[in-house]
Amino acid sequence: MKNYLNAITPQARTQRERLDPNQQKNHAGGFVYAVSDEMRLTRFLVLGTDGGTFYASERDHTVKATDFLRTFAQLDGARMVQVILDVVRAGRAPKMDPALLALALVAKTGSLEARKAAWDALPEVARTGTMLLHFLAFAQGLGGWGRLTRRGVARVYEDAPIEKLALWAVKYKARDGWSQADALRLAHPKTTDAVRNAVFRFMVDGVLADATDPALRVIEGHVKALAVSADADAAALMHEYGLPIEAIPTPARGPRVYRAAMRTNGLTWLMRNLGNLSRVGVLTPNDTATLQEVVARLTDPAALRKGRIHPIDALKARLVYASGRGVRGKGEWLTVPRVVDALETAFYTSFGHVQRADKRFLLGIDVSGSMTWGTVAGVPGLSPNVAASAMSMVTARTEPFTLTMGFTDGFRNLGITPADTLDAAMRKTQAASFGATDCAQPMLWARQHKIEVDTFVVYTDNETWAGAVHPKVALDQYRQATGIPARLVVVGMTATQFTIADPNDAGMLDVVGFDSAAPGIMSAFARGEL
Numbered sequence: 344m345k346n347y348l349n350a351i352t353p354q355a356r357t358q359r360e361r362l363d364p365n366q367q368k369n370h371a372g373g374f375v376y377a378v379s380d381e382m383r384l385t386r387f388l389v390l391g392t393d394g395g396t397f398y399a400s401e402r403d404h405t406v407k408a409t410d411f412l413r414t415f416a417q418l419d420g421a422r423m424v425q426v427i428l429d430v431v432r433a434g435r436a437p438k439m440d441p442a443l444l445a446l447a448l449v450a451k452t453g454s455l456e457a458r459k460a461a462w463d464a465l466p467e468v469a470r471t472g473t474m475l476l477h478f479l480a481f482a483q484g485l486g487g488w489g490r491l492t493r494r495g496v497a498r499v500y501e502d503a504p505i506e507k508l509a510l511w512a513v514k515y516k517a518r519d520g521w522s523q524a525d526a527l528r529l530a531h532p533k534t535t536d537a538v539r540n541a542v543f544r545f546m547v548d549g550v551l552a553d554a555t556d557p558a559l560r561v562i563e564g565h566v567k568a569l570a571v572s573a574d575a576d577a578a579a580l581m582h583e584y585g586l587p588i589e590a591i592p593t594p595a596r597g598p599r600v601y602r603a604a605m606r607t608n609g610l611t612w613l614m615r616n617l618g619n620l621s622r623v624g625v626l627t628p629n630d631t632a633t634l635q636e637v638v639a640r641l642t643d644p645a646a647l648r649k650g651r652i653h654p655i656d657a658l659k660a661r662l663v664y665a666s667g668r669g670v671r672g673k674g675e676w677l678t679v680p681r682v683v684d685a686l687e688t689a690f691y692t693s694f695g696h697v698q699r700a701d702k703r704f705l706l707g708i709d710v711s712g713s714m715t716w717g718t719v720a721g722v723p724g725l726s727p728n729v730a731a732s733a734m735s736m737v738t739a740r741t742e743p744f745t746l747t748m749g750f751t752d753g754f755r756n757l758g759i760t761p762a763d764t765l766d767a768a769m770r771k772t773q774a775a776s777f778g779a780t781d782c783a784q785p786m787l788w789a790r791q792h793k794i795e796v797d798t799f800v801v802y803t804d805n806e807t808w809a810g811a812v813h814p815k816v817a818l819d820q821y822r823q824a825t826g827i828p829a830r831l832v833v834v835g836m837t838a839t840q841f842t843i844a845d846p847n848d849a850g851m852l853d854v855v856g857f858d859s860a861a862p863g864i865m866s867a868f869a870r871g872e873l
Contacts (some may be wrong), residue, residue, distance in 0.1 A: 356814045362549040378741050379846070380415055382853055384426050386835055387412065389436045389855045391720055407545045420449040420457025424464050431468050435858045437655035437852035447481035450495065462495030472515025472523060473741065475499060477679040479526055480519040488529050494531035500543070505558040508542045515591040516546075524548075535858050565590040580602040588612070598623045602633075610650030611642060613626065614660040614686070618669060621676035628679050647693050654693045656858055659722045659732055660764065661686035663749075670723050687765055694737055697862045700869035702797035703744040706735045707785035708757065709803035709836075710749040719836065719857060727836035728856060731802035732772035733765050734834070737798065737862045738798060746794075750784035782843045786829075798830045798869040802856065804837040814843040818851070832865050 371862060377801050390409050412711070415834050427442050429435075446468050450461035475496075482492060500508065516522060523546040534540060538556045545551050545562055554563040564584025570575050574597030580586060581603040588596065588604035602625050605613060613620075617637070620626035626633055638645055647657075665683045714728035716743045739745045740761045747759040749772065759768045777831040782803055789796050812820075833844040836856040844851035852868045854861045869873050 357840070369658070377732050380411075380419075381422075381426055381843075382446065382621060382855075383411060383856070384415060384423065384431060384660055385643070386837075386839070386855050388427065388430045388836075389720075389858045390627070390809050390837060391438060391441045407445075409448075413452060416445075416448040416457070420453025421460050423449050423453075424457065424460045427468060428464055428583050433860060434651045434653060435855075435860050437653040437857065438466070439470075440477060442720070443474060443478045444481050447478055447485055450492070450671070451482055451485035458491055462491060462498070463656065465495055466499050466569045469499070472511035473518050475511075476515065476521040476526070477492050479521050483521075492744060493676060496526055497532040500530065500532040501534055501539075505536075505538055505542060506561075507556055508539070509544055512542055512546050512562055513542075514587050514588075515537060524608065538613060552587045558615050560584050561586060567593070570593065570683075570704065570784075574599045581607050582809040598625055601625050605633075610646055610652060612655065613637070613640060614652070614656060614689075616806060617660060617664045617682060617686075618674060618676045620677065621664075622674050626679060626682070627677070630786075634679065634681060638681055638685040640753040641682070642688045642692065647747065648695075651839065652689065654690055654734075654856075654857055655720050655722060655725075657686055657689040657693050658725065658730075658765070661690060662722070664726055665766070689850070690733070690765065691737060691740065694859055694862050697737065697741050697866055698870075699741055699743075700866045701744075702742065702869045703795055704746070704798050704800060705785055705789055705794065705796045705801065706741050706747045707750050707782075707801045708736060708772060709731055709748065709780060709782065710757075711780040711803070713780065713804055715773075717837065722727060727804055727856070728772050728802075729769045731834070731836055732759065734765070734766045734857060734861070735759070735800070735802060736765065736768050738865065740868070741862070750781065750788075754784040781811075783812050785812045786814065786817035786821045786831075787812070790817075790824050793825075796821075796829055797827065798865075800832045800834060800865065801843065802834045802836055803843070804835070804839065815845045815848065815851075818848075830869060834865075 387408050400775070412423075423445065427445055431439075431442055446461050446464060449457050450465070451458070453461065465478065469478045479496070511523060532543065538558055541552055541556075541559060542562070542864055551559065551562050551566055554560070561584055564580050564586045567584075568577055568580045568586060568591050571580065572592070572595050575593055577591045577595040578599035581588070581591065581600065585606050585607055588600060591600055601620055601623050604616070605620070605625075617626065626637060628634070634871070642733065661683060663670055665678055666687060667678045682745055708728065708731045710728050714731070715726050717726065719725045719727055719730040734757070735747055737758065739747055745761075747757050749755055749757045757771050759771055763771070780803070782801055784799060785799050788794075789799075801814075814831070818829065821827070822829055830850045830852070831844060832852045832854060833842050834854055834856050835842060842853050844853050852865075852873065854864055864873065
């Protein structure tokens with residue numbers, strides 16, 4: 344009798360058994376749900392596949408993602424372009440390569456209507472010369488140069504503001520085996536504008552025929568910079584012509600050039616070069632004026648928005664700068680604590696204003712072995728569990744009723760508090776990594792200990808498999824036992840196609856880990872607005 348009863352009772356099924364026909368087996372052997380195509384695409388655009396996962400190598404992970412993208416592009420390329428634009432316009436992704444690859448797949452393999460939509464979207468997605476050359480490398484690998492490709496690329500050069508093209512000519516000359524000259528020779532853009540033609544000619548043969556137009560000043564200054572070798576002379580040209588540091592020959596890049604670049608390059612450059620600024624003696628504890636300027640820029644919400652600084656940009660900058668040495672072990676510097684603190688502030692600020700939900704939150708961070716494998720958005724040292732702990736701090740600092748726990752085959756308090764630094768929170772998470780994955784634990788623990796929770800937030804790779812009941816069942820049981828219409832937010836920390844959230848339950852929500860919009864969406868969901 345008992346065996347028959349268990350067979351027909353969903354509550355008795357373990358995570359290695361199918362709960363309902365809509366579930367499928369994940370990489371770890373547990374049964375979960377498949378996310379929608381749009382959610383899977385969004386995960387790829389935000390998280391990418393760098394570093395792979397515990398259950399799939401980076402190459403395997405990328406191949407599967409690319410196969411999925413190709414199918415999506417062929418079946419509904421126009422919708423795929425719209426999702427790409429939504430993510431790009433809102434600055435939700437830390438890197439543009441996933442979006443450029445996805446757009447190239449539509450541009451080269453989609454229907455005629457979708458391909459035209461992709462080429463129309465190219466100028467908005469490929470905002471810089473580097474991004475354009477990355478896109479061209481992807482497009483070349485997908486089928487070379489047809490009529491639509493030539494016309495689409497030509498339109499970028501024909502329509503872009505001349506000041507922008509002139510900057511590309513000196514800052515983004517070549518990337519990935521491609522150069523602006525290569526693109527121009529293949530695309531054959533046509534224009535009667537003499538100034539635009541002057542930029543094209545400089546891109547192709549390095550000759551500036553007429554520098555009288557103000558739009559060409561950056562090229563004029565670059566040509567002069569090529570003839571100097573002294574740091575002071577190069578810095579003077581940077582100030583006079585507004586030159587980025589990339590327009591200066593490497594031998595001339597001394598302390599004065601780096602100091603000038605603080606004003607002529609953007610905030611993204613500043614974040615990436617804090618170590619270099621310290622290494623060359625520009626950013627030091629004793630130079631209070633420079634230190635105040637750097638801290639003010641890093642913590643200015645308007646500057647962060649204008650610079651399109653993603654939270655991962657700020658977190659990566661903090662991890663690298665605080666380490667006192669380059670990612671590849673080249674170059675060392677004296678770390679300035681105030682800069683580290685400013686980068687931490689930039690991390691929280693870059694998520695934007697998050698309205699408090701005033702709900703009772705229980706954050707469950709998956710600290711299983713699979714979450715220690717790979718990297719998030721290709722950032723060295725930023726494994727999914729470490730990234731989850733950093734992201735959870737946004738909620739912990741926003742919501743007054745928050746408990747942060749770690750779960751696998753057990754469930755324990757990680758000891759993370761709103762007063763913790765990012766370093767402290769990440770260390771506590773790393774120290775707790777253990778065991779197998781059971782994503783039902785947050786709900787089971789809260790029910791057992793009679794903890795009142797309005798919103799459970801689970802940070803996981805969704806490779807759950809070890810539990811005696813499914814997370815959906817555990818949530819239903821918690822609701823029934825407490826009378827609280829508890830909600831569950833599943834934060835996917837890897838770009839897989841899996842989720843523990845039942846898509847048919849309006850009280851469950853999937854979001855993408857390190858989507859810059861995620862904290863605001865989670866708060867609105869907790870308030871019942873979504």
